[in-house]
Structure formats: structure tokens, C-alpha cells
Amino acid sequence: MARRDDWDYTYSSSDVEQLPWYYPKLDGDLGKEIRAMGLKRGKFLDIGTGPGTQAVNLAQMGFKVTATDISMMAVDKARKRAKKYHVKIKFLVDDILETKLKSNQFDFILDRGVFHTLEADERAKYVRNVRRILKRDGIYFMKCFSTKTPGHWGPYRFTKKQINEYFGGKFDIVSIRDSIFSGSLARKPKTLFCVMKPAS
Ligand SMILES: C[S@@+](CC[C@H](N)C(=O)[O-])C[C@H]1O[C@@H](n2cnc3c(N)ncnc32)[C@H](O)[C@@H]1O
Numbered sequence: 586m587a588r589r590d591d592w593d594y595t596y597s598s599s600d601v602e603q604l605p606w607y608y609p610k611l612d613g614d615l616g617k618e619i620r621a622m623g624l625k626r627g628k629f630l631d632i633g634t635g636p637g638t639q640a641v642n643l644a645q646m647g648f649k650v651t652a653t654d655i656s657m658m659a660v661d662k663a664r665k666r667a668k669k670y671h672v673k674i675k676f677l678v679d680d681i682l683e684t685k686l687k688s689n690q691f692d693f694i695l696d697r698g699v700f701h702t703l704e705a706d707e708r709a710k711y712v713r714n715v716r717r718i719l720k721r722d723g724i725y726f727m728k729c730f731s732t733k734t735p736g737h738w739g740p741y742r743f744t745k746k747q748i749n750e751y752f753g754g755k756f757d758i759v760s761i762r763d764s765i766f767s768g769s770l771a772r773k774p775k776t777l778f779c780v781m782k783p784a785s
Pocket residue numbers: 592606607608632633634635636637638639653654655656659679680681682696697698699702
């Protein structure tokens with residue numbers, strides 16, 4: 586419960602445009618993958634939508650978007666953004682660790698910055714839940730900080746090997762690439778951008 590309160594505090598006490606992860610455009614890595622794979626239609630879940638920028642971009646591209654966040658304050662702000670841009674998005678307050686979302690329903694799932702905030706003992710449950718709600722032929726996109734980001738501030742950092750260890754078994758790793766986290770920070774954190782499919 587403390588965590589939900591912390592995220593609510595973050596969203597109620599700040600202008601979303603000042604948050605480090607605020608990026609009004611579609612994440613560049615996600616955009617490249619969508620174009621390369623020729624994805625045009627389908628049900629897209631944006632886990633931990635925060636300001637809702639990614640959800641709005643995906644809806645503008647024609648995807649049928651559901652956007653969730655543990656924080657009601659974040660969902661309120663994301664909902665206002667969707668209204669401003671005249672796009673239809675299904676918003677839900679939902680903790681991915683205790684998710685109420687039904688099984689096998691999404692063609693695509695995006696996590697831009699949630700997994701890397703979870704504690705070590707929460708990660709296996711997260712992986713199980715994401716796998717459960719993704720369709721068997723679905724695609725999962727995830728961006729997290731990499732160990733190439735110096736310092737200890739903010740979220741956890743991961744190596745490619747660790748990502749393989751956490752997700753392997755439940756997911757087949759399609760690719761893990763070094764990238765950056767575009768947002769309001771002048772010095773962009775180094776990330777891993779991961780593409781996965783349910784294990785065959
Ligand atoms: C770093 S922000 C990224 C926001 C958004 N994805 C973006 O790219 O702008 C992480 C988001 O994850 C949400 N979050 C954290 N833990 C969560 C959980 N267990 N379930 C759902 N959302 C969560 C937070 O409220 C926050 O909005």
C-alpha cells in the first residue's frame with residue numbers, strides 16, 4: 586500500500602511534464618519495432634501508463650489501447666491527456682502484481698519503466714502475470730534501466746543476462762538492445778529495450 590501512496594504523491598505533487606520519464610512522442614525503440622514488424626492493429630496494453638503519453642500515441646496509430654497504473658492520480662492525468670487528444674483509451678487503476686485483467690487478451694504489451702521499479706521478490710510474480718494476460722502469439726515490449734546507467738538513484742539496473750534469467754522459461758527473448766530512456770532529463774539514462782514472445 587505504501588507504494589501506491591508514493592506513486593500517488595509523485596503524480597499529485599508534480600507537473601507530469603517535469604517528471605523524468607515524461608516523453609510526449611512514441612518511444613523511439615517501440616516505434617522502430619512497430620514499423621519493422623508491420624504492426625498496425627490489435628489490442629495493446631500499456632502497463633504503468635503514468636502520464637499516458639505512450640498510450641495516447643498508440644491509440645493515435647490505430648491500436649485498441651488499455652492503459653493501467655497503480656496510481657489513481659496517474660490514471661486521472663492520463664485520462665485528461667487522452668481527452669485532450671480526442672482518443673479512446675480504456676483506463677484502469679490496476680497493480681500488475683495483483684492484476685484483475687483477464688488471461689490471454691492482449692496482442693501487445695508495453696512496459697516502459699515499471700519492471701525496473703519492482704523489488705527482487707516481486708519480479709517472478711510480475712513475469713507470470715504479464716505472461717498470463719498476453720495472448721499466446723502476443724508480443725511484449727519492455728524498457729528498463731541498464732547497469733550502464735551510473736549511480737544508485739532511481740530504479741534498479743539490469744544486465745542482459747539478468748533479463749534472460751528473470752524472463753527465460755516464460756518468454757522467448759527476441760532481442761535485447763542497449764538504448765536510452767528519453768524523457769525530461771538532460772543526461773539520458775542508459776536502458777535495455779527488450780522484445781519477447783511467450784515461450785513456445
Ligand atoms: C517510470 S514511470 C513510467 C510511466 C510511463 N510508462 C511512461 O513511460 O511515461 C513508472 C510507472 O509505473 C507505475 N507503477 C509502479 N508500480 C506499478 C505496479 N505494480 N502496477 C502498475 N503500475 C505501476 C507508476 O505509478 C508509474 O506511473
